[in-house]
Amino acid sequence: MGKTIAEKIFEAHTVDTQSGGISVLKLDAVFCHEITTPVAINDLVSKGKDRVFDNTKIKAVVDHVTPSKDSKTAEQAKILRDWARRHDIKDFFDIGKNGVCHAIFPENGFSRPGYTIIMGDSHTCTHGAFGAFAAGVGTTDLQVGILKGICTFKTPETIKINVTGQKQEGVYAKDIILSIIKLLTVNGATNKVIEFTGNVISQMTMEERMTVCNMAIEAGGTVGICYPDMTTVEYLWPFIKEEFKTKEDALKDYSKWISDSDATYAQVIEFDASKVVPVATVGFKPDQVETIESLKGTKVDQVYIGSCTNGRIEDLREAAAVIKGKKVNKFVRAIVSPASPKTYNMALKEGLLEIFDEAGFCVTNPTCGACLGMSNGVLANGEVCASTTNRNFAGRMGKGGMVHLMSPASAAAAAITGTITLAKEIK
Amino acid sequence: MKNFKGKVLFLDRSDINTDEIIPARYLTEVTKEALKPFLLEDLELDGFNQKSDIVENSVIITRDNFGCGSSREHAPWALEMNDINVVIAEGFARIFRQNMYNCGMLAISLKKNVIDQIFEKYSTKTTTVSVDLTKSIISIEADGKTEEIPFSISEFDKDLVKAGGWLNFADEKY
Numbered sequence: 302m303g304k305t306i307a308e309k310i311f312e313a314h315t316v317d318t319q320s321g322g323i324s325v326l327k328l329d330a331v332f333c334h335e336i337t338t339p340v341a342i343n344d345l346v347s348k349g350k351d352r353v354f355d356n357t358k359i360k361a362v363v364d365h366v367t368p369s370k371d372s373k374t375a376e377q378a379k380i381l382r383d384w385a386r387r388h389d390i391k392d393f394f395d396i397g398k399n400g401v402c403h404a405i406f407p408e409n410g411f412s413r414p415g416y417t418i419i420m421g422d423s424h425t426c427t428h429g430a431f432g433a434f435a436a437g438v439g440t441t442d443l444q445v446g447i448l449k450g451i452c453t454f455k456t457p458e459t460i461k462i463n464v465t466g467q468k469q470e471g472v473y474a475k476d477i478i479l480s481i482i483k484l485l486t487v488n489g490a491t492n493k494v495i496e497f498t499g500n501v502i503s504q505m506t507m508e509e510r511m512t513v514c515n516m517a518i519e520a521g522g523t524v525g526i527c528y529p530d531m532t533t534v535e536y537l538w539p540f541i542k543e544e545f546k547t548k549e550d551a552l553k554d555y556s557k558w559i560s561d562s563d564a565t566y567a568q569v570i571e572f573d574a575s576k577v578v579p580v581a582t583v584g585f586k587p588d589q590v591e592t593i594e595s596l597k598g599t600k601v602d603q604v605y606i607g608s609c610t611n612g613r614i615e616d617l618r619e620a621a622a623v624i625k626g627k628k629v630n631k632f633v634r635a636i637v638s639p640a641s642p643k644t645y646n647m648a649l650k651e652g653l654l655e656i657f658d659e660a661g662f663c664v665t666n667p668t669c670g671a672c673l674g675m676s677n678g679v680l681a682n683g684e685v686c687a688s689t690t691n692r693n694f695a696g697r698m699g700k701g702g703m704v705h706l707m708s709p710a711s712a713a714a715a716a717i718t719g720t721i722t723l724a725k726e727i728k
Numbered sequence: 729m730k731n732f733k734g735k736v737l738f739l740d741r742s743d744i745n746t747d748e749i750i751p752a753r754y755l756t757e758v759t760k761e762a763l764k765p766f767l768l769e770d771l772e773l774d775g776f777n778q779k780s781d782i783v784e785n786s787v788i789i790t791r792d793n794f795g796c797g798s799s800r801e802h803a804p805w806a807l808e809m810n811d812i813n814v815v816i817a818e819g820f821a822r823i824f825r826q827n828m829y830n831c832g833m834l835a836i837s838l839k840k841n842v843i844d845q846i847f848e849k850y851s852t853k854t855t856t857v858s859v860d861l862t863k864s865i866i867s868i869e870a871d872g873k874t875e876e877i878p879f880s881i882s883e884f885d886k887d888l889v890k891a892g893g894w895l896n897f898a899d900e901k902y
């Protein structure tokens with residue numbers, strides 16, 4: 302019987318099994334950031350277990366609050382920094398080189414087809430865009446990952462979503478994933494892998510696939526995963542060219558991480574992307590999704606373009622195209638946070654930062670503190686934000702604040718008019 | 729092993745997320761103790777009073793998909809610091825459930841109709857729950873009467889609870 306990509310990755314990484322269908326998996330990478338790792342480090346130190354399983358497979362970044370905003374966040378960064386030095390963690394990204402974890406780790410070639418990856422961050426599912434089994438975990442799993450290079454997972458069932466058809470103009474990866482989450486509901490993929498397949502996915506860039514996989518967790522999914530293909534190889538080529546003679550060789554090798562045609566699925570969903578229109582969330586759950594058309598005129602106080610969902614170069618291009626030559630509405634605070642130094646530099650060279658700047662956006666350094674209400678764009682009580690992030694939970698971006706999730710183009714349109722607006726109506 | 733009995737706090741809603749259990753603004757804390765006063769601070773639920781409802785109770789009974797959202801283990805810690813080591817629900821988000829067992833705590837799933845019945849019978853009464861891990865039985869007591877409800881748990885999850893969590897277990901075994 303055929304196997305799914307997740308089953309193949311499990312098979313190749315299982316070092317032990319436990320009752321209840323639990324596999325103990327060997328990890329290829331453990332990612333760390335300064336919000337969830339310091340507690341893990343402190344606990345390991347206090348228990349006399351301050352060790353790391355492999356200083357080349359652990360990658361760390363200070364990204365959520367950077368530069369530090371107060372003594373407490375300075376302390377968190379310091380704990381991570383000191384630990385990275387102490388254990389000679391080869392890839393540690395600090396101020397000047399840092400950016401949103403799920404943007405800079407892939408950018409540096411750390412996410413690869415067939416890999417097992419964990420991080421103390423629920424949006425680790427982003428790296429599934431590369432055909433990796435990448436999952437968010439809590440602190441204890443992270444500790445054991447750091448210490449032993451292993452993690453337990455229940456062998457997951459897979460939901461396959463076959464995304465086909467022709468995207469309408471002005472519809473982006475974010476609109477597609479929000480529409481899929483509406484269909485699945487916030488709990489619809491709990492304990493499951495979501496496989497994204499179909500012509501729409503295979504035509505997507507890696508950036509778009511990351512946007513899609515990033516939000517798998519918002520439907521409860523353990524992992525969102527795409528099959529590796531030539532797009533994956535092209536993206537990774539600078540990092541793998543010593544390993545393979547040609548791109549075709551790489552593709553051939555990576556093809557072992559594709560589900561068999563006779564694999565078994567918990568559910569197969571045919572999703573027609575031609576029917577998707579620009580959408581945004583309402584309320585406080587990411588499956589509460591309505592069309593931008595129906596929300597037109599909803600007032601916003603802040604616009605935020607950035608995050609691990611939509612802070613990459615294509616997202617900035619998409620937003621800048623809407624903003625170019627326009628001015629931000631005078632009652633709106635507009636913020637753009639390029640997700641990585643590479644994105645920042647590309648945006649600078651392409652003149653995008655100038656477009657944002659002239660429109661009246663505040664361009665911040667690469668960080669994502671606004672997304673979870675920690676820094677760089679926290680909302681006040683009663684304020685509304687049009688945001689390209691991934692979570693609209695009550696108070697997520699600041700106590701009493703509310704968030705409408707949407708694509709960078711839609712968020713850019715909201716910045717210009719001060720209300721939720723269809724990007725194509727910005728003339 | 730931790731204490732698995734006490735008075736019940738009923739939270740009658742599905743999809744209570746970890747931002748509601750412990751808001752992100754407290755994630756700058758680097759000790760578990762510091763989280764104690766902030767458990768469920770952002771939960772807005774009719775009849776729930778964060779100031780008075782947590783001190784008394786040691787067990788939570790709730791609906792479906794408890795602990796969805798952020799992976800933060802601060803959520804189980806904030807519960808643990810308030811001596812709440814058991815959550816009983818129709819279902820849990822994967823990461824939250826795993827975090828609970830990894831901390832040597834219990835996240836017990838019961839079928840929807842069982843949870844519905846529990847809410848119907850007990851949610852307005854002073855109710856006590858105790859969990860017998862060896863027999864896999866929950867005893868619910870109210871008005872002097874006790875009802876026993878079986879639940880399923882894997883041997884591995886039991887081992888984790890007995891070992892006081894996954895870190896000790898893994899460091900010894902692997």
Ligand code: SF4
Pocket residue numbers: 365401402403422424607608609610669670672673690691
């Ligand atoms: S952008 Fe938001 S969701 Fe992504 S890692 Fe940062 S805080 Fe988490």
